[in-house]
Amino acid sequence: QVQLVESGGGVVQPGRSLRLSCAASGFTFSSYAMHWVRQAPGEGLEWVAVISYDGSKEFYADSVRGRFAISRDNSKNTLYLQMNSLRAEDTAVYFCTREITYRSGGYYFDYWGQGTLVTVSS
Amino acid sequence: QSALTQPRSVSGSPGQSVTISCTGTSSDVANYNYVSWYQQHPGKAPKLMIYDVSKRPSGVPDRFSGSKSGNTASLTISGLQAEDEADYYCCSYAGSNTWVFGGGTKLTVL
Numbered sequence: 001q002v003q004l005v006e007s008g009g010g011v012v013q014p015g016r017s018l019r020l021s022c023a024a025s026g027f028t029f030s031s032y033a034m035h036w037v038r039q040a041p042g043e044g045l046e047w048v049a050v051i052s053y054d055g056s057k058e059f060y061a062d063s064v065r066g067r068f069a070i071s072r073d074n075s076k077n078t079l080y081l082q083m084n085s086l087r088a089e090d091t092a093v094y095f096c097t098r099e100i101t102y103r104s105g106g107y108y109f110d111y112w113g114q115g116t117l118v119t120v121s122s
Numbered sequence: 123q124s125a126l127t128q129p130r131s132v133s134g135s136p137g138q139s140v141t142i143s144c145t146g147t148s149s150d151v152a153n154y155n156y157v158s159w160y161q162q163h164p165g166k167a168p169k170l171m172i173y174d175v176s177k178r179p180s181g182v183p184d185r186f187s188g189s190k191s192g193n194t195a196s197l198t199i200s201g202l203q204a205e206d207e208a209d210y211y212c213c214s215y216a217g218s219n220t221w222v223f224g225g226g227t228k229l230t231v232l
Contacts, residue, residue, distance in 0.1 A: 035221075037168075037223075043226075044125065044211060044223060044224065044225045044226035045160070045162075045168065045211050045213075045223040045226070046125075046223060047213075047220070047221040047222060047223060050219060050221075057219070059218070059219035059220060061123055061220070062123050063123075095167060095168070097168075100173070105155065105156065105173075105174040105177075106156065106173070106174070107154070107156040107158075107215035107221070108156070108158035108170060108173040108174070108213070109158070109160075109168075109170060109213075110170050110173075110179065112167040112168050112169075113167060114166075114167050115167060
C-alpha cells in the first residue's frame with residue numbers, strides 16, 4: 001500500500017535552517033510529481049512546492065520562493081524540503097503528498113503523509 | 123496566489139444535505155476543471171473526496187458530489203452522517219504549476 005512518512009520537524013530559531021524528508025513506499029516513486037503542503041496551527045492548508053517526477057522542474061508558492069528548496073532522490077524513494085531563513089510564520093505541520101495528473105485532467109493529491117511539525121521560535 | 127474563499131462553517135442535522143461553496147477567480151477555479159475537495163478530521167491527514175470538479179475516488183460514498191459554475195465550485199453532502207463532521211478544503215490548479223487551497227470549512231453535524 002502507498003505510504004508517505006515525513007520526518008525532520010522540530011523547534012528551530014528564526015533565521016535558521018531545517019530539512020524535511022518524506023519516505024515513500026508502495027508505488028513507483030520516480031513516476032510521480034510530489035508536493036509539500038503545510039498547515040499552520042488552527043489554520044487551513046497552504047500549497048508550498050512541487051517537483052516533477054524526475055526532479056528537473058520545481059515550482060514554489062510566493063511565500064517560500066527563494067527560501068525553500070524542494071528536491072528528491074529517486075534512488076532512495078525520498079522527497080526533501082530544505083527550509084532556510086525560517087520565520088515564525090513558517091510554523092506549521094508540513095505534509096508531503098502525491099500528485100495525480102493525466103491527459104484529460106488531474107492536478108490533485110491522492111495520498112498524503114501524516115505530517116511533521118515545524119516550530120519556528122526563539 | 124490568494125486563497126479560495128470558503129464559508130468558515132456550515133451545519134446540518136443527520137440525514138439532511140449541506141453545500142459548501144468555494145469561490146475563486148478567472149485564474150483558477152473558472153479557468154480549469156481541476157478542482158478537488160479534501161476532508162480532514164482533527165489531527166489527521168487530508169483525504170481526497172472529489173477530483174476534476176465532480177469525480178469521486180473509489181471508496182468515497184456517493185453522498186458526496188461536486189459541481190462548478192463560473193468561478194465557484196461546490197461540494198454537496200447528502201444524507202449527513204455523524205462521521206462527516208470534519209473540515210473540508212477545496213483546491214484548484216491555478217496555472218503555471220501552482221495550486222491554491224480554500225481557507226477551509228468546518229462542518230458540524232447537529
